[in-house]
Amino acid sequence: MNKLNLSVIPGDGIGKEVVPLTLNVLDTLASVHGGVKFEYEKYPWSCEYYLEHGEMMPKDGMAKLHQSDAIYLGAVGNPQLVPDHISLWGLLIKIRRECEQVVNIRPAQYIKGVKSPLAEPNDFDFVVVRENSEGEYSEVGGRIHSGDDEIAIQNAVFTRKASERTIRYAFDLAVKRSGKVTSATKSNGIVHSMPFWDQVFKEVGTEYPNINIESNHIDALCAFLVSKPHHFDVIVASNLFGDILTDLGAAVMGSIGIAPAANINLNGNYPSMFEPVHGSAPDIIGQGIANPIGQLWTAKMMMDHLGLEELGSLLFKAIKETIGEGIKTKDLGGLSTTEEVIDYINAKILTQA
Ligand SMILES: NC(=O)C1=CN([C@@H]2O[C@H](COP(=O)(O)OP(=O)(O)OC[C@H]3O[C@@H](n4cnc5c(N)ncnc54)[C@H](O)[C@@H]3O)[C@@H](O)[C@H]2O)C=CC1
Numbered sequence: 001m002n003k004l005n006l007s008v009i010p011g012d013g014i015g016k017e018v019v020p021l022t023l024n025v026l027d028t029l030a031s032v033h034g035g036v037k038f039e040y041e042k043y044p045w046s047c048e049y050y051l052e053h054g055e056m057m058p059k060d061g062m063a064k065l066h067q068s069d070a071i072y073l074g075a076v077g078n079p080q081l082v083p084d085h086i087s088l089w090g091l092l093i094k095i096r097r098e099c100e101q102v103v104n105i106r107p108a109q110y111i112k113g114v115k116s117p118l119a120e121p122n123d124f125d126f127v128v129v130r131e132n133s134e135g136e137y138s139e140v141g142g143r144i145h146s147g148d149d150e151i152a153i154q155n156a157v158f159t160r161k162a163s164e165r166t167i168r169y170a171f172d173l174a175v176k177r178s179g180k181v182t183s184a185t186k187s188n189g190i191v192h193s194m195p196f197w198d199q200v201f202k203e204v205g206t207e208y209p210n211i212n213i214e215s216n217h218i219d220a221l222c223a224f225l226v227s228k229p230h231h232f233d234v235i236v237a238s239n240l241f242g243d244i245l246t247d248l249g250a251a252v253m254g255s256i257g258i259a260p261a262a263n264i265n266l267n268g269n270y271p272s273m274f275e276p277v278h279g280s281a282p283d284i285i286g287q288g289i290a291n292p293i294g295q296l297w298t299a300k301m302m303m304d305h306l307g308l309e310e311l312g313s314l315l316f317k318a319i320k321e322t323i324g325e326g327i328k329t330k331d332l333g334g335l336s337t338t339e340e341v342i343d344y345i346n347a348k349i350l351t352q353a
Pocket residue numbers: 014074075076077078079084088092256257258275276277278279280281282283284289290291292294331
């Protein structure tokens with residue numbers, strides 16, 4: 001029996017509603033497989049944990065995570081209890097950084113049965129490769145003075161190492177897909193880091209003569225994701241640009257409740273982390289209507305990452321068929337609860353296996 005140890009962090013808000021239920025689906029997948037078992041280490045780290053302990057996770061928390069084969073996280077953030085910059089930097093971003101999860105992979109594709117707000121979604125299928133360790137998400141800066149004289153300075157950090165490995169990851173992915181990489185830039189307004197990013201993109205691109213390359217300013221790229229999402233294959237972006245593009249990707253799919261993400265460690269020293277694109281959705285907590293598909297599609301990415309591609313495919317097929325058969329939560333225009341969607345997907349997996 002291949003035992004896989006998963007660190008499970010439901011986090012806040014709908015993370016707590018969705019993550020525990022999706023573990024049932026993981027168990028179903030394991031039972032179907034027969035040769036694999038998921039063992040869960042569950043951690044209550046969250047904003048409530050912060051109120052009790054004064055920190056988002058304990059001092060030895062990171063060492064515990066390091067033991068696992070993967071980290072499975074819901075969402076972090078409850079601004080009513082803890083300011084977002086404290087909760088996210090104390091847990092989500094801390095894990096991304098300390099586990100050296102240097103790229104964030106976020107696919108978006110047209111899913112039959114999900115009503116895209118676009119008149120002609122044209123079967124789009126793209127992946128955003130987001131730099132996940134630096135860029136605009138930086139602690140470098142500070143605030144001084146007060147009142148009318150108050151100043152806030154926030155520095156973005158772009159290293160050759162991180163830019164290059166992100167861009168190279170995007171090219172390698174494009175080799176396996178349809179052979180096109182689009183870089184998100186803003187070198188007309190951001191005059192140091194973005195021309196640098198463009199230069200690295202061009203340099204790495206010369207190593208991939210068979211890949212088509214293009215560069216779009218982030219503002220135009222946002223518009224193109226709405227007007228012609230089918231044009232794109234792999235999009236590579238800095239941390240903030242990638243963050244924004246992937247909520248947009250989720251929106252053109254039809255709901256942020258279905259969008260998945262994978263924070264990937266590339267050096268093998270620490271586990272990767274799987275968490276959906278969405279946050280803790282405070283506006284729908286406690287109603288039983290959170291869409292579990294984002295979390296489950298994320299679990300599919302985790303299966304693929306753990307070398308269990310057949311389970312990943314089985315899960316994705318069950319997800320698509322469930323949506324196709326109209327078993328959908330409110331955000332997708334359906335009437336089903338979170339639990340009903342999960343139960344249906346579980347049953348699908350069992351009948352198809
Ligand atoms: N990776 C993470 O853990 C992230 C955490 N956050 C945090 O989450 C909190 C809320 O942030 P928001 O900006 O409101 O973003 P959000 O993604 O939590 O919610 C945006 C909108 O999408 C809806 N939504 C999100 N996920 C859904 C799902 N699974 N099913 C149905 N509807 C869903 C929400 O109800 C809301 O109307 C904040 O504390 C924020 O910092 C935000 C984004 C990512």
